[in-house]
Amino acid sequence: MKKFLFLFIGLIICANLSAQDKPVAFKGALIYPITSQPIQNGIVIVQNGKIIAVGDASLKIPSDAVITDAKGKVIMPGIVDTHSHLGGPEGGDYSAALNPDARAFDAINPTSDGFKKALAGGLTTLNIMPGSGHLMSGQTVYVKMREAKVMEDLIILNEKGLFGGMKMANGTNPMRGTGGFPATRAKSAAMDRDLFTKAKEYKNKIDKAAKDSSKLPERDLRLEPLVEVLEGKRVVHFHTHKENDILTAIRLIKEFGFRAVLHHVSEGWKVSNEIAKSGVPCSIIVIESPGGKLEAMDYSSTNGAALSNAGVLTGFHTDDGVTDSRLLIRAAAMSVRAGMDKEKALEALTINGAKMLDLSSRIGSLEKGKDADFIILSGDPFSLYTKVEQTWVEGKKRYDITNPADKAFLVGGFKVYSSQREEYMNHEDEIGN
Amino acid sequence: MKLVINKSTKKNQMKNLYQILIGLLVMPFIAHSQTAIKAEIIYTVSGAAIKNGVVLIKDGKIERVGTAKEIDIPKNYTVVTSKVVTPGFIDARSVVGLSGALNIPTDQDQLEKSSPIQPELRAIDAYNPEEKLVAYVREFGVTTMHTGHGIGALVSGQTMVVKTKSGKIDEVTLVPMEMLAMTIGASVEGNFTSPGTKAKQIAMIRTEFLKAQAYLQKQNDKDTAKRPAIDLKYEALSKLLKGEVKALITVNSSNDIMNAIRLAKEFNFKLVIDGAAEAYRLIDEIKACKAEVILHSTMSRNAGDMINMTRESAAILTAANIQVSIETGFEGYVPKTHVLLFEAALAVTYGLPYEEGLKSITLNPAKLLGIDKRVGSIEKGKDADLVLFDGDPFEYLTKVSKVMIDGQWVSKN
Numbered sequence: 001m002k003k004f005l006f007l008f009i010g011l012i013i014c015a016n017l018s019a020q021d022k023p024v025a026f027k028g029a030l031i032y033p034i035t036s037q038p039i040q041n042g043i044v045i046v047q048n049g050k051i052i053a054v055g056d057a058s059l060k061i062p063s064d065a066v067i068t069d070a071k072g073k074v075i076m077p078g079i080v081d082t083h084s085h086l087g088g089p090e091g092g093d094y095s096a097a098l099n100p101d102a103r104a105f106d107a108i109n110p111t112s113d114g115f116k117k118a119l120a121g122g123l124t125t126l127n128i129m130p131g132s133g134h135l136m137s138g139q140t141v142y143v144k145m146r147e148a149k150v151m152e153d154l155i156i157l158n159e160k161g162l163f164g165g166m167k168m169a170n171g172t173n174p175m176r177g178t179g180g181f182p183a184t185r186a187k188s189a190a191m192d193r194d195l196f197t198k199a200k201e202y203k204n205k206i207d208k209a210a211k212d213s214s215k216l217p218e219r220d221l222r223l224e225p226l227v228e229v230l231e232g233k234r235v236v237h238f239h240t241h242k243e244n245d246i247l248t249a250i251r252l253i254k255e256f257g258f259r260a261v262l263h264h265v266s267e268g269w270k271v272s273n274e275i276a277k278s279g280v281p282c283s284i285i286v287i288e289s290p291g292g293k294l295e296a297m298d299y300s301s302t303n304g305a306a307l308s309n310a311g312v313l314t315g316f317h318t319d320d321g322v323t324d325s326r327l328l329i330r331a332a333a334m335s336v337r338a339g340m341d342k343e344k345a346l347e348a349l350t351i352n353g354a355k356m357l358d359l360s361s362r363i364g365s366l367e368k369g370k371d372a373d374f375i376i377l378s379g380d381p382f383s384l385y386t387k388v389e390q391t392w393v394e395g396k397k398r399y400d401i402t403n404p405a406d407k408a409f410l411v412g413g414f415k416v417y418s419s420q421r422e423e424y425m426n427h428e429d430e431i432g433n
Numbered sequence: 434m435k436l437v438i439n440k441s442t443k444k445n446q447m448k449n450l451y452q453i454l455i456g457l458l459v460m461p462f463i464a465h466s467q468t469a470i471k472a473e474i475i476y477t478v479s480g481a482a483i484k485n486g487v488v489l490i491k492d493g494k495i496e497r498v499g500t501a502k503e504i505d506i507p508k509n510y511t512v513v514t515s516k517v518v519t520p521g522f523i524d525a526r527s528v529v530g531l532s533g534a535l536n537i538p539t540d541q542d543q544l545e546k547s548s549p550i551q552p553e554l555r556a557i558d559a560y561n562p563e564e565k566l567v568a569y570v571r572e573f574g575v576t577t578m579h580t581g582h583g584i585g586a587l588v589s590g591q592t593m594v595v596k597t598k599s600g601k602i603d604e605v606t607l608v609p610m611e612m613l614a615m616t617i618g619a620s621v622e623g624n625f626t627s628p629g630t631k632a633k634q635i636a637m638i639r640t641e642f643l644k645a646q647a648y649l650q651k652q653n654d655k656d657t658a659k660r661p662a663i664d665l666k667y668e669a670l671s672k673l674l675k676g677e678v679k680a681l682i683t684v685n686s687s688n689d690i691m692n693a694i695r696l697a698k699e700f701n702f703k704l705v706i707d708g709a710a711e712a713y714r715l716i717d718e719i720k721a722c723k724a725e726v727i728l729h730s731t732m733s734r735n736a737g738d739m740i741n742m743t744r745e746s747a748a749i750l751t752a753a754n755i756q757v758s759i760e761t762g763f764e765g766y767v768p769k770t771h772v773l774l775f776e777a778a779l780a781v782t783y784g785l786p787y788e789e790g791l792k793s794i795t796l797n798p799a800k801l802l803g804i805d806k807r808v809g810s811i812e813k814g815k816d817a818d819l820v821l822f823d824g825d826p827f828e829y830l831t832k833v834s835k836v837m838i839d840g841q842w843v844s845k846n
Contacts, residue, residue: 117735287767287768288732288768288770288771288772288775289534289566289569289570289768289769289770289771289772290534290565290569290768290769291533291534291535291536291565291566291767291768291769292534292536292764292765292766292767292768292769293536293766293767294535294536294537296767297534297535297565321734321736322766322767324732324734327732330829333829333830334829336829336830337829337830337831337832382829382830383828383829383830384778384779384781384782384827384828384829385782385828387782410744411743411744411745411783412735412741412742412743412744412745413741413743413745414711414714414741414743415741416735416741416743417735417736417740417741
């Protein structure tokens with residue numbers, strides 16, 4: 001397992017070293033660094049995939065730098081989508097309710113044109129999750145929107161040395177009632193607890209064998225990732241909607257001491273103080289109307305305001321195809337419309353998502369030393385009329401609205417999208433309650 | 434409010450007396466409901482926008498509209514000020530009110546799957562004016578809605594036009610039978626064992642339409658004895674063949690749009706192309722057959738039959754002089770409905786001129802639905818259906834401040 005990880009680290013470092021290029025400076029824009037105050041008429045300089053400087057007009061630009069005039073534009077960090085289904089991820093196959101061994105990594109098509117759609121929306125990092133319909137549908141994948149041929153090109157290792165979390169769900173979503181699936185909420189929690197109890201025992205055996213590897217238990221692909229969960233390395237991404245289900249998720253999180261992010265959280269506004277007290281972050285979805293399923297009847301676009309005001313670390317997600325990757329910035333705007341603080345909404349699009357994925361040392365803000373993931377906007381991030389003009393990932397321009405081939409993925413058109421079937425299928429899967 | 438004078442029986446005299454009494458009681462309230470709206474911008478839609486304008490409302494109708502200089506507001510009018518006023522929005526095609534927010538069998542009446550062709554199903558028998566989503570879309574300025582049977586059957590049933598206000602079905606209905614809802618496409622095959630292919634879909638429609646033609650011919654027989662027994666299915670299809678109602682055919686791919694056009698030519702009915710994801714590829718063909726277009730929501734997904742959709746469709750069709758009405762259409766899951774205002778707004782950012790964006794959800798659908806004498810613009814004599822905004826209606830951070838239907842405030846604020 002560890003060797004496998006080092007291999008990935010090696011590959012990523014190689015990719016970065018090969019990109020020895022001239023510094024590129026963007027001059028004159030309104031810059032939202034996110035972790036510090038906005039800078040009018042600011043400068044961002046990037047080189048070799050990293051941000052080397054951010055500052056106001058007085059910042060010294062290296063003499064060999066390629067200077068881009070960004071007057072009148074807005075520059076902010078690339079957007080982090082904390083819950084996406086682009087690329088056709090798969091997890092559990094309904095043969096069992098709990099599938100910690102299934103990895104979305106093994107299913108995603110790294111060349112999916114869905115990723116072009118994400119770039120058109122200014123998304124640079126995604127947490128791609130297996131579809132739901134299971135108590136635990138499998139391991140998620142953290143990816144960067146790099147040029148890719150194979151999955152290894154896409155993944156990003158986080159501060160815990162992992163490139164994904166674990167997808168769980170409660171409420172009606174996994175309650176199928178047949179084939180080993182729970183039919184009630186109590187049974188759902190009992191099945192979760194049973195598995196985590198086994199994982200705890202397994203972890204104890206491993207801990208006891210620390211000094212004598214001959215005592216190590218047999219490898220168990222189902223329990224290994226859960227040991228990472230119990231160690232606080234692998235974050236659980238927990239799909240939950242209703243007030244009572246939210247509290248049940250928090251109860252499980254506390255009982256087994258793992259780290260988690262609550263996802264969707266339609267009724268979060270009802271229990272925002274309880275969520276805040278638990279310290280569990282929330283990744284929320286912004287939808288056009290309540291309902292469509294019973295659990296979303298009390299959905300409110302005031303969720304972003306309620307949660308962030310209560311002090312909950314709040315992020316946004318597309319759940320693409322439930323909502324569209326090209327419209328995630330709009331989700332933040334709609335939350336501001338419903339009362340969310342603008343500054344908090346910008347954080348929710350960027351640094352908060354980065355924190356949820358244990359990636360905030362690398363992404364989520366414009367700071368010296370961080371990955372050069374940023375977007376250039378034509379204007380105010382919360383205006384209808386603003387367009388994402390460029391999306392940069394690790395110092396490479398991956399989307400440019402002036403390039404017709406790129407713009408096509410923003411607009412659509414005849415034979416623009418070809419491999420959307422997989423995402424469509426996934427949406428259908430997702431909607432199966 | 435019309436007092437009907439009946440034959441002078443004692444019972445009727447009493448009834449008349451009551452009606453007059455009720456009338457007298459109600460009159461002061463009506464007088465109170467006389468309203469003047471002062472606004473920085475009034476988008477009349479039928480004419481140029483009026484800066485610093487006034488709309489006078491009396492007895493549920495627009496009494497006058499003009500600049501503040503032209504119009505003296507009578508003393509007994511309640512004055513409301515707003516930044517922006519637009520006509521009430523008209524959703525060109527929705528299933529809200531038949532398809533409820535709960536999305537459980539008891540609130541899903543938009544699609545009857547017992548048979549793929551059921552033109553006899555009336556929307557008025559199913560519409561629920563108190564459905565949560567009706568109130569929801571009303572808060573975003575939708576005052577009139579073309580709703581009814583959904584997509585997914587060759588002929589799913591009838592549609593109707595309603596005001597989105599709360600009330601008894603007869604009170605909210607503008608047009609009880611507006612069109613016949615039809616679908617050609619992959620969704621039909623998912624809902625029925627047969628048709629299972631595209632060719633079979635068209636064959637089944639043609640077969641029924643031929644039967645309807647024969648039925649209509651026999652119904653016109655001078656010898657009443659030779660006329661067939663009343664058949665509700667063919668009665669409904671006859672209305673289509675006689676041109677009394679239009680066919681609302683949901684078709685998105687190019688070949689399905691052409692299938693709809695061929696059917697309209699063969700059976701000589703009035704065609705509304707709904708969905709129309711690839712209509713931008715068939716502009717000449719659509720113009721040649723004089724079909725009207727209702728365009729899918731701008732936020733629709735590039736998937737399935739709509740894989741080739743473009744967000745520029747409204748702009749492209751409008752530029753080609755095809756009048757576009759934007760719809761919220763149908764959503765099967767979360768979210769259960771789109772918001773019409775936001776769909777037009779997005780189309781405006783993809784090249785649709787601003788005022789055309791407003792037209793696509795007001796006057797254009799009013800014309801398409803044949804209700805433009807009543808609604809669709811801010812003009813003297815039209816229903817007082819208005820939406821008030823605290824800024825640019827399309828902008829993300831602008832809010833709908835008030836909604837009026839028939840001269841009455843209907844929004845929460």
